[in-house]
Amino acid sequence: MASLDIPTARVFVPLLEPARYKGAWGGRGSGKSHFFAELLVEEAIRRQGLRAVCIREVQKSLKESAKKLIEDKIQQHGVGAGFEILNDQIKTPGGGVVIFQGMQDHTAESIKSLEGFDVAWVEEAQTLSATSLKLLRPTIRKEGSELWFSWNPRRHVDPVDELLRSKQPTNAVVVRANWSDNPWFPAVLEQERQDCLNTEPDQYDHIWEGGYIRVATGAYFAKHIAEARLQKRIGRVPRDPYLPVKLFCDIGGTGAKSDAFSIWAAQFVGHEIRVLNYYEAVGQELGHHLAWMRQQGYGPENAEIVLPHDGRQHDKVYKVSYQSAFKQAGYKVTVVPNQGAGAAAARIEEVRKRFPSIWINEDTCGPGLDALGWYHEKRDESRGIGLGPEHDWSSHGADAFGLMCVAYKPPTTTAKQLKYKIRRPRDRSIGY
Numbered sequence: 001m002a003s004l005d006i007p008t009a010r011v012f013v014p015l016l017e018p019a020r021y022k023g024a025w026g027g028r029g030s031g032k033s034h035f036f037a038e039l040l041v042e043e044a045i046r047r048q049g050l051r052a053v054c055i056r057e058v059q060k061s062l063k064e065s066a067k068k069l070i071e072d073k074i075q076q077h078g079v080g081a082g083f084e085i086l087n088d089q090i091k092t093p094g095g096g097v098v099i100f101q102g103m104q105d106h107t108a109e110s111i112k113s114l115e116g117f118d119v120a121w122v123e124e125a126q127t128l129s130a131t132s133l134k135l136l137r138p139t140i141r142k143e144g145s146e147l148w149f150s151w152n153p154r155r156h157v158d159p160v161d162e163l164l165r166s167k168q169p170t171n172a173v174v175v176r177a178n179w180s181d182n183p184w185f186p187a188v189l190e191q192e193r194q195d196c197l198n199t200e201p202d203q204y205d206h207i208w209e210g211g212y213i214r215v216a217t218g219a220y221f222a223k224h225i226a227e228a229r230l231q232k233r234i235g236r237v238p239r240d241p242y243l244p245v246k247l248f249c250d251i252g253g254t255g256a257k258s259d260a261f262s263i264w265a266a267q268f269v270g271h272e273i274r275v276l277n278y279y280e281a282v283g284q285e286l287g288h289h290l291a292w293m294r295q296q297g298y299g300p301e302n303a304e305i306v307l308p309h310d311g312r313q314h315d316k317v318y319k320v321s322y323q324s325a326f327k328q329a330g331y332k333v334t335v336v337p338n339q340g341a342g343a344a345a346a347r348i349e350e351v352r353k354r355f356p357s358i359w360i361n362e363d364t365c366g367p368g369l370d371a372l373g374w375y376h377e378k379r380d381e382s383r384g385i386g387l388g389p390e391h392d393w394s395s396h397g398a399d400a401f402g403l404m405c406v407a408y409k410p411p412t413t414t415a416k417q418l419k420y421k422i423r424r425p426r427d428r429s430i431g432y
């Protein structure tokens with residue numbers, strides 16, 4: 001066979017060398033799919049008998065798979081003679097094969113059929129569930145086997161982002177690719193990009209530059225966050241050293257190890273709520289939370305704790321123990337009374353009402369802002385009705401923020417009352 005000469009965009013060059021994990025993430029039209037499709041064709045020629053699987057989380061039909069793209073690449077590079085295109089798979093040189101599967105169709109048993117595979121390429125990997133990733137990683141176990149991931153990031157908590165961006169396993173090569181890195185970026189997409197910039201500036205960073213979704217469509221606080229940004233109320237918010245810091249907590253559910261504990265640190269200054277900090281921990285003991293508070297300078301001498309009390313019996317027991325534990329650590333603890341039925345809706349309303357007077361320190365509140373932007377209504381699409389807040393990774397942070405707004409009381413003492421209060425003891429000759 002004649003030599004194969006595939007030009008590669010500079011941004012993907014690090015992915016040409018062997019690595020256990022290869023990842024390319026970024027915005028629309030950066031050439032991620034084309035690059036991996038070409039790499040697969042190249043590998044199939046280089047490593048005779050290569051067995052590869054192209055994976056998506058959900059694959060209802062082959063039309064959704066990378067099959068057509070790989071066929072086009074085989075054609076484009078004139079190497080069709082070595083390949084045989086079948087209905088549901090592609091035979092590769094030396095008796096190899098490329099198959100196309102959805103992870104959702106696999107069970108712990110059926111996934112074993114992939115054990116002898118050399119390459120697994122997960123397309124649109126942002127939708128890959130934690131379970132799928134857990135099944136896939138040990139399955140692709142052959143000597144020299146590789147796992148490839150291409151994705152447009154949504155949230156920092158998505159399993160692929162945690163695997164390849166937050167932590168990174170041994171022998172991983174990960175690149176960020178955007179439209180500006182694509183030498184073949186087509187004119188139609190350039191037009192789309194320009195239009196997005198003009199008509200959906202909120203979404204642009206996520207769609208085209210690979211940024212996380214900060215504001216989900218249909219989210220409860222989308223408009224409020226966008227407004228706060230425009231009015232520069234999300235930025236640098238300093239702590240007032242003379243005022244106490246209030247720590248608004250959400251304890252998550254009960255018992256389960258995966259509970260998220262969220263804290264918003266804020267100060268009430270006149271008619272403003274100044275949000276200084278955000279903390280979130282999953283599956284950690286109380287000591288971990290206390291250590292964070294102390295490390296941030298929120299000790300019992302200058303900070304107080306506010307806990308929710310939503311009245312559910314099992315939560316009550318759980319929360320009471322938090323209350324006493326924080327008290328034991330020396331903190332003043334306030335428990336906000338049970339909001340009763342419709343508590344979640346009331347909290348949302350309160351947040352919306354308060355938002356115009358809220359300032360948020362951006363550098364320390366990033367994950368909290370992500371949660372607020374993402375918190376959204378669960379919908380029954382077939383009936384077209386809302387089902388209340390979606391309970392997911394964002395709801396604990398949003399609940400604690402709601403608690404803060406519910407607990408906020410605007411100053412009621414007017415100038416006139418103040419004068420009266422000062423004068424009265426004097427009139428009655430009470431010393432003070």
Ligand SMILES: Nc1ncnc2c1ncn2[C@@H]1O[C@H](COP(=O)(O)OP(=O)(O)OP(=O)(O)O)[C@@H](O)[C@H]1O
Nearest residue numbers: 027028029030031032033034035152182184185186
């Ligand atoms: N190697 C290449 N050869 C020829 N054209 C390419 C190549 N890479 C990218 N392109 C062009 O750029 C466009 C975008 O590339 P591609 O679809 O791979 O991007 P992507 O990052 O997967 O985008 P999305 O996030 O939308 O899936 C393609 O439709 C194609 O026109």
Ligand SMILES: [Mg+2]
Nearest residue numbers: 032033034150
């Ligand atoms: Mg793609």
